[in-house]
Amino acid sequence: MSAVDGLLHPRAVAVVGASERSAMAGRLTRYLRDFDGPVYPVNPNHQQVHGLPCYPSLLELPGPVDLVLVMVPAARVLAVVEEAGRAGASCAVVLSSGFAEVGADGRALQEQLVEVARRYGLRVIGPNCQGLLYRPTGLAATFTAAADGEQAPDSGIAYVGQSGALGGSFLGMAGDRGIGLTAWISVGNQADITATDAAELLVADPNVRVLACYLEELPDGARWQRLTAHAAALGKPVVVLRSGRSAAGERAVASHTGALVRAGTAFDLLTSESGAIQVDDLDELLDTAVALTAEPRPRGRRIGVITSSGGAGGLAADQAEPAGLVLPELDPATRDVLAPLIPAFGSAVNPVDVTAQVIDDAGQFGAVCDAVAASDEVDAVLVVLTTIGGEAALEVAESILRAAKRSTKPFAVAWLYSHEQIAEAGSVLRRNGISVLGTTTAALRLIAHLVPREHRRAERAVPRGLARFLDRSELTEAEGAQLLDALQVDRPRGRVVEPADAARAAREFGDEVVLKVQSPDLAHKSDVGGVLVGVPSERAGSAARDMLDTVAANAPDARIDGVLVQEVVPRGVELLVGVQGSEHGYPPVLTVGMGGTTAELNPDVVSALGPVDAERAVALLRELRGWPLLDGFRGHPRCDVDAAAAAIASISQAAAELGDELGELEINPLVVHQTGAVAADLVVRKEAP
CATH class of the missing domain: 3.40.50.261 (Succinyl-CoA synthetase domains)
Known part of the structure; x- marks a missing residue:
């Protein structure tokens, strides 16, 4: 971030598009009156702006400039940024709109903007942003009306946000309450400098005590983890407001886990684990940031x-x-x-x-x-x-x-x-x-x-070479059986056969069996008639043929690998255990809940970042509304919670080892008995390349 030192501590600031005729352009120069260095208005149509000499171009300034504020029509921005690079500036704030936010043509223009800036080693905030404020140097490089008037005493609070309008609201609300922000940065479209970049810069600033963030896009997980860890090490609280938390996930997933875990869960869990605080509205963002500047803080929850x-x-x-x-x-x-x-x-x-x-x-x-x-x-x-x-x-x-x-x-x-x-x-x-x-x-x-929070994630176990099991994009349950064996998770005995051999195979597993169609294209086999439970062994052959006919009618394009003839798993408490693999730098997300085919109708699930150990797995199970069913509800025998926890921990360790190679792995149900826990069904999907 040394390349953006000129952002907060510029030797001089130039305003390209400076004018007194436009309210927004006029504020840019007027607000810079308290800046402790030279301010150069640039506009070939003016001789003077707000009492300052105005220059026709950046190449004709009387001295060096570090920070260039750009407020010209989008079509002229590239030429201005190139001129800024030639003038030796280190940072440009592109306030102009008309880029990625307006569609494909705007996105192409934004990409060209970044290419030009990189050619000169120039860092860019924006486009489509409202600029920045930095109290220690008197820098008010923004056109938001919220910066008008006398500023309240410095609070030590810094703000970084993607939405310029909401950022202006936050600044105005702070002013109404007599709170002066130490720094305020609107990053707009994040063509170059992202919200995380700006946050890293401010967390490292000795003048900043608390950081407030408004995010619309999920940041890179590894970068966000480093930022929050650095903030925690410095004792600087981070408060986050994120929009879009209710939106559907970007990738379609076939499992129950994918339907039950909303988009951004990994971000939310990582944020919480780091000690950062997530809030639900702008008022709460400000209230919490202000409260965190005060002492003392509560030691507990009483x-x-x-x-x-x-x-x-x-x-x-x-x-x-x-x-x-x-x-x-x-x-x-x-x-x-x-x-x-x-x-x-x-x-x-x-x-x-x-x-x-x-x-x-x-x-x-x-x-x-x-x-x-x-x-x-x-x-x-x-x-x-x-x-x-x-x-x-x-x-x-x-x-x-x-x-x-x-x-x-x-x-x-x-x-x-x-x-x-x-x-x-x-x-x-x-x-x-x-x-x-x-x-x-x-x-x-x-x-x-x-209230301070403590979170602990288990260390990764010794690698077990699990990548060898992901030899195709979707594993059938029978193919995944070897993976379960490697994870030391119990499963029912079974064998994949052709329908003609189903009766002979069934006799190996008792009087009754379970029949399951095996297809890499069918995650929910029961939805297409591909699961039969309690089939008499002598009728397994005809039942298998009928089942395949039903599947062919309901899913004519599905590839069929055969029929899994499987022993019947005794009744027990059914759990769902799923992990979504690492993505965009985030750890894998483990989800544990009450399982079965109706898991989505009345969701009872909890999530955590993987890996977890058995102790943490038990703690997750205790958070479920259905925990009493495991713990001996109304005189029923207590289930083997330790076995269930061991399976959960092993699955989470597998996800941590497989990293971004794994799309998702789900056991539904994991049937927990008085003794032992058995994975009765399995979905494994490899992450798309």
Whole structure:
């Protein structure tokens, strides 16, 4: 990233397309008045722009330039970028639109832009972006109206985003709350410098304490992993808002796992594992980034709730568990301190209902806050307030602030009232590092984001040469049997035969058998009539012929390798265990859930990055709603969870070893008995080259 040092610390800035006639172009030069180096407007049609001499071209500037801002029509951008390269600039910010965002012609133009820039070693932000801000050098290289007016005090928060409009909203919202961003970068189409590139630059900056990111495209997994690891090592929190999280995956997958695991799961898991925080909207992105600049942070998930309304406290109690927080019972010593401070019609349990009577006495209310915060049972304090506004609200805010300053635990406030009535009180709290939210849900989510998390992934096992099993793009179940054997995952006995030999083979496996058509083209064999269960052995031949006729009618183009005659697996608890192979630099994604043919109707699944060990596999199983079925539900015998966990761990290790060669591997079902776990069906797909 040394090539973009000129991005944040340029010796001089040139504005190509500078003008006072256009509001956007005019802002570019006007905002640069505080920059601590020369600013050169460039426009052959003007002699002067905002009191600065204007030059006809970049090649006629009176001194060197590092950063060139380009705001000309798309058709002229290539010529300007080439001129910037010839002038010795190190970075160009192409604010112009009309590139990849408008279709094929625009994409071609964007590719040409990158080619020209690379010819001169020039790095490019954009096109179709809104520029950047960097407080330490007074650089305001943007046209967003959100940069207008006096800037609030520097917060240590940096922002990187793909959407210029949302970036402007974030900047404006921060300004409204009195928060000055240290840096703000809009990367637009990411033709050259990506959001990850910009984030790496800002994480390494000593002036940045917290990084907020808005992403529309998934970044490269290896780069994202390095970025978040570097940020964690530096103690700089990363907060991420990603759009498109509900979109269908780009690749079509044939297994249940593919239907159950949404696009971007690997990114979400990797982000969480790194300690970075994902949020769901722009408000939450800003609230969380600001809260992370304050100290202290909660050590655990136990919160003490203080409220002026029993109803509001009840809402907070109901919403705490879904947010991953707990409301512990306060210790007797704390309740003894609270008892004389709260009227008899209030409550000294958690939530602590102080009633309006105590709210009217700032000193008494502060003493309640002190007592709850001092409890060893509490890691953070949430104050939930209702219809308190004006001067009374300001007094309450000041009492909360005094208590927070005396405490070693963080405070947050959910204030459920008119914004106008609490504006001054909220401003007092926010300016002093106490978050004020408009709902209890938002406040609880914020506190949950601040709690440190620990994730552990297992080390990769010794390689077992598994690549030899991926000799074709799709493996039939019979072909995958050797892979299961190598993974030490139990499977039913079986043999692939022609229909004429099915009865003879069936007699080897008992009175009844399972028949399965074997085809690399049929992942869901039962959907086309390709699975028969409990077939009497003496009827296996005729049943196999009938089954193949049905399959031929339902899937006439499917290649048929024969019929798998398989022993019947005794009933047990059915699990789905699937892994999607490494892709775009991300680790493989392991998915575990309650299985069977109806797995997609009522999904009960959890996912984790692979590989996992047996201990982590058990933890994943415990997260399932169906866990009691494994653990001896209503007097039923407990299943062999250890065997299931060993199989899950082995499959995840296989995915880690196979890396991007594996598309997906799924066992559905893995039938778990009192003793042992058996892979009753298998799908293996190699990643397309």
